[in-house]
Amino acid sequence: MVKLSLALILCSMALAMPAVYGIAEGPKEVEEWFQKLSHAKPKLTKLHFYFLQKLNGEKLTAVTVAKANMTDTSPTTFGVINVIDDPMTVEPHWTSKVVGRAQGLYAVASLEEVSLSCFINFVFTEGDYNGSSLTLMGQNPLRHPVREMSIIGGSGVFRMARGVATFATLFFDVPAKNATVDVNIVALHY
Ligand SMILES: *[C@@H]1O[C@H](CO)[C@@H](O)[C@H](O)[C@H]1NC(C)=O
Ligand SMILES: *[C@@H]1O[C@H](CO)[C@@H](O)[C@H](O)[C@H]1NC(C)=O
Ligand SMILES: *[C@@H]1O[C@H](CO)[C@@H](O)[C@H](O)[C@H]1NC(C)=O
Numbered sequence: 001m002v003k004l005s006l007a008l009i010l011c012s013m014a015l016a017m018p019a020v021y022g023i024a025e026g027p028k029e030v031e032e033w034f035q036k037l038s039h040a041k042p043k044l045t046k047l048h049f050y051f052l053q054k055l056n057g058e059k060l061t062a063v064t065v066a067k068a069n070m071t072d073t074s075p076t077t078f079g080v081i082n083v084i085d086d087p088m089t090v091e092p093h094w095t096s097k098v099v100g101r102a103q104g105l106y107a108v109a110s111l112e113e114v115s116l117s118c119f120i121n122f123v124f125t126e127g128d129y130n131g132s133s134l135t136l137m138g139q140n141p142l143r144h145p146v147r148e149m150s151i152i153g154g155s156g157v158f159r160m161a162r163g164v165a166t167f168a169t170l171f172f173d174v175p176a177k178n179a180t181v182d183v184n185i186v187a188l189h190y
Pocket of ligand 2: 126127130
């Protein structure tokens with residue numbers, strides 16, 4: 001929460017930015033926002049949170065929607081596609097305050113190692129970011145201690161965002177497929 005608050009302060013310090021209206025904007029307001037963009041300075045926002053995922057047992061946050069015939073015999077589970085709706089939390093545990101939802105999907109897309117092609121929308125539900133989102137795409141080789149992926153866009157506060165997300169797995173319980181992932185994001189937006 002400390003870093004999230006810091007990011008909020010950085011945000012409010014930026015000058016000459018177009019007003020932020022959240023995601024309930026009509027096409028006219030969006031067009032006006034773009035017209036002011038040439039005077040806007042990019043803002044750097046740093047975010048830190050966790051997301052929690054459970055793919056087995058009760059209270060699932062992830063579900064397998066498709067797999068190939070060869071997935072079950074593949075050493076990397078190549079070809080499986082999972083859809084996720086994982087809580088984004090301030091602390092790395094299930095009773096923590098939730099600040100958003102990590103929603104999207106990933107496919108195991110490597111024959112050589114367990115590596116996910118991820119498409120995730122970080123949808124914020126708290127504070128000044130409520131209703132805004134950041135979109136991530138990238139390759140996530142799970143066994144590496146830190147994985148770097150791209151922030152390719154956003155909505156609301158994060159319109160036109162570009163940035164980098166890094167994931168580190170803090171906890172992974174194999175039978176429950178219950179995972180806690182530490183996420184840091186650095187993004188430029190207007
Ligand atoms: C996949 O498996 C199913 C059921 O065994 C079979 O009917 C189907 O032809 C297989 N598809 C391919 C592409 O091998
Ligand atoms: C976030 O926004 C939604 C929709 O505008 C609203 O219903 C909700 O109360 C807000 N949540 C917080 C924590 O401000
Ligand atoms: C995930 O695993 C942790 C550690 O074993 C446990 O405390 C937590 O309750 C689990 N979460 C769920 C949703 O089962």
